[in-house]
Amino acid sequence: MSVNIVWFRRDLRLSDNPALYSATQNGKPIIPLFILDENTNSAGAAFKWRLGLSLESLSLDLQRYNSKLILRKGPPLNVLKELKSILGDINIFWNRLYDEASINRDTEIKSYFQSREVSVTSTEGMLLHSPWKTQTNSGTHYKVFTPFWRAISKQEVKQALPKPDKLVKPSKWPDSDDLKDWNLEKEIGRGKEYLIEKVNVGEKGARVGLETFLGKRLGNYAQARDRVDLTESSNLSENLAYGEISAREIWHSVIDQKDVEFNDKEMFIRQLAWRDFAWYLSYFSPHIIHSNWKAEWDNFPWRENEDELKSWKRGLTGQPIVDAGMREMYITGRMHNRVRMIAASYLTKHLLMDWRLGLKWFEECLIDWDPASNAMGWQWVAGSGPDASPFFRVFNPELQAKKFDPEGKYQMKYLGPSSLDTHDSKIFYKMAPKSWNINEKSRPSTSIVDLKFGRDRALNSYSKFKKIIADL
DNA sequence: TGTGTCTTGAT
DNA sequence: TCAAGACAC
DSSP states (O other): OOEEEEEESSOOOSTTOHHHHHHTTTOOOEEEEEEEOHHHHTSOHHHHHHHHHHHHHHHHHHHTTTOOOEEEESOHHHHHHHHHHHHSSEEEEEEOOOSHHHHHHHHHHHHHHHTTTOOEEEEOOSSSSOGGGOOOTTSSOOOSHHHHHHHHHTSOOOOOOOOOSOOOOOSSOOOOOOHHHHOTTTTTGGGHHHHTTTOOOHHHHHHHHHHHIIIIIGGGHHHHTTOTTSOOSOOOHHHHHHTSSOHHHHHHHHHTOSSSOHHHHHHHHHHHHHHHHHHHHHHHOGGGGTSOSSGGGGGOOOBOOHHHHHHHHTTOSSOHHHHHHHHHHHHHSOOOHHHHHHHHHIIIIISOBOHHHHHHHHHHHOTTOOHHHHHHHHHHHHTOSTTOOOTTOOOOHHHHHHHHSTTOHHHHHHHOOTTOOOHHHHHHHHHSOGGGOOOTTOSOSSOSSOHHHHHHHHHHHHHHHHHHHHHO
């Protein structure tokens, strides 16, 4: 009898997991598998560390089913070939991913096995809607969010699938690596003992997080989501990044809330749609992940300044809201979305540096790292992306702080009031690598670039750039 | 999901 | 004197 291999990737959950669900339908033994491939192994320090926790949690959940997660390292095609040689007849199941590297890898694997009469089933488990289901009337793909949003709002979101009742064991388990040997925490350094207090791990953690959000915060979401000093965000991005909960389940749970105003629900659902839109863009224009979405931006004259980049990364720009955000990211692995935009604008406009430098640092630090959302977000701010803000939209960090952190509570939390340290400001100095050589006195008292000067310089560069492009 | 500046009209 | 809106960048 053949066995069903369920290859887990960014879907580390048992509920609403279409690959797992399909695999259980024919009653055959199930082998849950996770492969550490080069793609995953080259991810940022925070992501890898957090991935280890997620794998640990999934393993435990599977143990409750008398099942186990098989861990393997290496190129997935080789791993699967080897498993086939050990197990004999296999069927393979996975949920689709939508970045170019994954698509190419999966396509190769699928054609290899299908030509050898191994059944490969790929299912939609990641997004609200498969990208190819949404097209403009003229048959192209959307490039602007609002029309995309209008289009997907008309589509039905599939009901979430239940957890499997049971998982049939194979007669013999293939060998598994030991998670510890992968050493996924080696690059996070001494930060992990602090980060561990801030994370919410696993399928169960995700569901508790969702319930808390629905019960306490969704009702105030539309009004307060931009306020960085309040806790109205869902904090589910972390769980979504590893697939510990599905977007569809969140969508339905939100819609089903009877006592919440439509406006609040819609504002939140929109955020899920933004995530879909990011992967949609990555599906139809894969270069968005690494390169300027608008090719002419390859000629933009970004500044290079190692010292200023360091200051930005380390929360030492002297611009309070920016520095607070960079510290929040360093010690929690997350940053309020509004502050992400402000910090990104400061780097790409006031300091006039390439968005990819900022993206790289975010990739290093974020535990909710999502390549599509981040690429789209950075290019949106920089002006090089689709649906991008025109370059002259320069966030004024002082105005933004006044609007979204009116009493300065958020800034104070991470920076400490002038002479006093807070819990989080102290943690930052403990976590910061010794090589940074920073302490409470390192932060300049004013912005390293004058806000008006930086803004004007950015606008000038942009208008010169536009002229060069026009003459080309 | 922008900001700065000018105008207008209420006080 | 200032909030609110229009407009340019």
